[in-house]
Amino acid sequence: MSVRHFINFKNWNPDEIESLIDKSIEIKKEPSKYRTALKHKSLAMIFQKTSTRTRVSFEVAMTQLGGHAIYLDWMTTQFKLADVRDEVKYLSRNVDCIMARLKRNVDLMKMASASKVPVINGCDEKYHPCQAIADLMTVKEHKGRLKDLKLVYIGVHNNVCNSLIESCTMIGMQITAVTPIIHEPAKDPELLAKAKKTGLYQTTLDVKKAVQDADAVYTDTWIDMELFFEPKFQEEKEKRIKTMIPYQINDELMKGSEALIMHDMPIHKGYEISGEIVGSPNSVIYEQAENRLHSEKAILLKLLEDS
Numbered sequence: 001m002s003v004r005h006f007i008n009f010k011n012w013n014p015d016e017i018e019s020l021i022d023k024s025i026e027i028k029k030e031p032s033k034y035r036t037a038l039k040h041k042s043l044a045m046i047f048q049k050t051s052t053r054t055r056v057s058f059e060v061a062m063t064q065l066g067g068h069a070i071y072l073d074w075m076t077t078q079f080k081l082a083d084v085r086d087e088v089k090y091l092s093r094n095v096d097c098i099m100a101r102l103k104r105n106v107d108l109m110k111m112a113s114a115s116k117v118p119v120i121n122g123c124d125e126k127y128h129p130c131q132a133i134a135d136l137m138t139v140k141e142h143k144g145r146l147k148d149l150k151l152v153y154i155g156v157h158n159n160v161c162n163s164l165i166e167s168c169t170m171i172g173m174q175i176t177a178v179t180p181i182i183h184e185p186a187k188d189p190e191l192l193a194k195a196k197k198t199g200l201y202q203t204t205l206d207v208k209k210a211v212q213d214a215d216a217v218y219t220d221t222w223i224d225m226e227l228f229f230e231p232k233f234q235e236e237k238e239k240r241i242k243t244m245i246p247y248q249i250n251d252e253l254m255k256g257s258e259a260l261i262m263h264d265m266p267i268h269k270g271y272e273i274s275g276e277i278v279g280s281p282n283s284v285i286y287e288q289a290e291n292r293l294h295s296e297k298a299i300l301l302k303l304l305e306d307s
């Protein structure tokens with residue numbers, strides 16, 4: 001039997017995505033039921049980029065499921081020096097699952113092809129599927145359903161935006177992207193073409209109109225994490241801030257709206273979102289971040305069950 005990976009949603013069907021969301025909600029309500037569900041199982045977590053939530057949520061998830069997680073920093077392991085496939089061939093003989101946050105999707109695909117155990121995408125330049133499951137879980141908790149709701153994503157079209165477009169359109173949710181800038185490495189024309197065919201994915205630059213009937217309004221950083229302090233990227237960073245500042249989520253934009261305010265964190269207050277909106281009554285940002293824990297559990301259980 002071939003191994004099931006979680007790289008994006010291409011090999012997953014809408015029922016499976018909805019099941020992952022429902023399972024996440026169920027686990028959150030009754031975590032003690034799953035205390036030994038992954039007893040004696042080990043997860044390797046490989047990071048080539050920085051992280052707070054992905055690292056913490058997967059490690060705590062494994063502990064709370066009775067298993068164990070091992071943190072591996074790309075730069076202080078032989079991943080830095082060797083062929084990624086050789087390292088993963090070795091690693092997958094020792095652990096039951098691998099979660100990796102890599103700079104390039106192409107390397108993650110090499111990992112998946114060499115691995116005997118499931119590989120989870122902890123965010124690469126194209127996709128952030130784990131984040132999307134926690135996001136939709138949060139919307140479902142608040143709204144009681146997902147179908148026919150409208151999410152508006154405002155920001156740079158990036159990995160988070162791709163995974164939201166892919167998952168929303170698969171489960172029958174409308175998504176409007178207000179993205180004046182497209183982050184080149186995130187481009188996936190096939191994903192967008194498939195989403196367009198559903199009639200649920202739209203784009204606009206009229207941000208005011210887009211948020212009027214939104215059920216959730218979502219933003220993310222304008223600058224990819226590894227580029228934030230990169231000297232060579234500073235000119236592009238300034239250009240982006242100038243282009244994007246009219247699209248900031250703030251009190252003025254959200255006046256009269258009851259939409260949930262969402263952000264996957266880390267937050268850059270004063271850029272993509274104002275400080276007041278982060279703490280506003282409709283903000284579910286910290287809950288959304290907490291939900292990474294519950295949804296990582298659902299993802300781990302599903303993959304280890306299937307394998």
Ligand code: CP
Pocket residue numbers: 050051052053054055123131264265266
């Ligand atoms: N949202 C998210 O993936 O957070 P981290 O970058 O802190 O893992």
